[in-house]
Each structure stands twice: as structure tokens, then as C-alpha cells.
Amino acid sequence: SESVSNYQSINKVYAARLKDKDSYLRQETVRTLGEQPSLPDDLIRAVAAQLEDENSSVRDITVETLGKQLTLPSDILKAVAARLVDEDEVVRASVIRTLCKQSELPDDIFKTFAKWLEDKDNFAQAVSVEERSAHPVLPIEIFEAVAARIDAKEDFVQATAVEALAK
Known part of the structure; x- marks a missing residue:
């Protein structure tokens, strides 16, 4: 039908803009896509490709946009989780929030x-994200997994933080 054809044409425009040389245009394209309640799989994958963008603002808005989707394919979640080592602290904070918004994390991503x-x-960064949030961000299972590996004598501060935040 004509509306399907128009929709596909618009998606092609978005996909092309995601490849533009201008990082601001890429960033604004991702931001615009993030306003959509649900993106088709091809656009989710096109947006996810921006996780590797050289511009940290593009990577950050990409993580936020992906975090707004109700569900994400496992490979996209893995790509988001891989940004936990991003050099930009803002990107890492967005990754923490995005992973914690997921109703269920695949076991390998949870363990990572x-x-x-x-x-x-x-x-400390995750606790900082948690403290700045209006509602709990980190699932209790994460705290339990971390707490199980803490040596209370050597990591007293971390252990205390786990206990306080897990309440």
C-alpha cells in the first residue's frame, strides 16, 4: 500500500542520515528516531551501528535511544554492554541505565x-548513577552478584554500598 511505501522511504532517509559525515546530523537523526515508541528491526540495527561512532555524543544518544525500546535483540544488548568500557563517562552511565531498564538480561550479559x-x-560510577536517579536503576540481582564476590575486610566501602543500595 502507499502508506507502507512512504514508511519504507522515510526509513531509507533515516538510514542514509545515520551514515552522514556530519556528526551533528547523525546525532539528531538518532535523537529523532528515539522519539518513536517502537522502531522496526532494520532501523534498530542501523541505530545500533552508531554505537561505534567516533563521536561520543552520537554514541550516548544511541545508547539512550536503544534503551527506549521495549525489547532489544540479544546481539544489540551485547553491543550496548560492550560500551561499558567506553572512554566517555556519560556513555557508560547511559549504558548502565539502558541495561538496567531491560526486563531481563541474557545470562552472559548479566554476568558481564x-x-x-x-x-x-x-x-562507584554505577552507584553514582543510582543515586542521581529518581527510582532504583540497578536490579537487586546485580547487587547480589557483586556482593557475593566482595571480601568484606578489604572492600568494606563497596560492601557497605551494596548493602545500603540493596535495601
Whole structure:
């Protein structure tokens, strides 16, 4: 039908803009797509490709946009989780929020996230994201997984934070 054809044409325009040389145009295209309640799979994948963008603002809005989707394919979630090591702290904070919004994380991503939180600096950043949020961000299972690996004598501060936030 004509409306399907128009929809496909619009999606092609968005996909082309995601490949533009201008990082601001890429960023605004991702932001615009993020306003859609649900994106088709081909656009989700086109947006996810922006996780590798050289511009941290594009990567950040990409993570936020993907986080707005009700469900994400496992491979896209893995690509988002891979940004936990992004050099930009804002991107990492968006990744934390996005992973925690998922109704269920695949086991391998959950384990990767819990292992990443074992590092004191990473954990401190996650706690900071949690404290700035109006509602709990980190699922209790994450705290339990981290708490199980903490040596209370050597990591007293981290252990105390886990206990306080898990309440």
C-alpha cells in the first residue's frame, strides 16, 4: 500500500542520515528516531551501528535511544554492554541505565555486567548513577552478584554500598 511505501522511504532517509559525515546530523537523526515508541528491526540495527561512532555524543544518544525500546535483540544488548568500557563517562552511565531498564538480561550479559561492577571505579560510577536517579536503576540481582564476590575486610566501602543500595 502507499502508506507502507512512504514508511519504507522515510526509513531509507533515516538510514542514509545515520551514515552522514556530519556528526551533528547523525546525532539528531538518532535523537529523532528515539522519539518513536517502537522502531522496526532494520532501523534498530542501523541505530545500533552508531554505537561505534567516533563521536561520543552520537554514541550516548544511541545508547539512550536503544534503551527506549521495549525489547532489544540479544546481539544489540551485547553491543550496548560492550560500551561499558567506553572512554566517555556519560556513555557508560547511559549504558548502565539502558541495561538496567531491560526486563531481563541474557545470562552472559548479566554476568558481564556483574563482573564489570566488581571493579571499584566501575561500581562507584554505577552507584553514582543510582543515586542521581529518581527510582532504583540497578536490579537487586546485580547487587547480589557483586556482593557475593566482595571480601568484606578489604572492600568494606563497596560492601557497605551494596548493602545500603540493596535495601
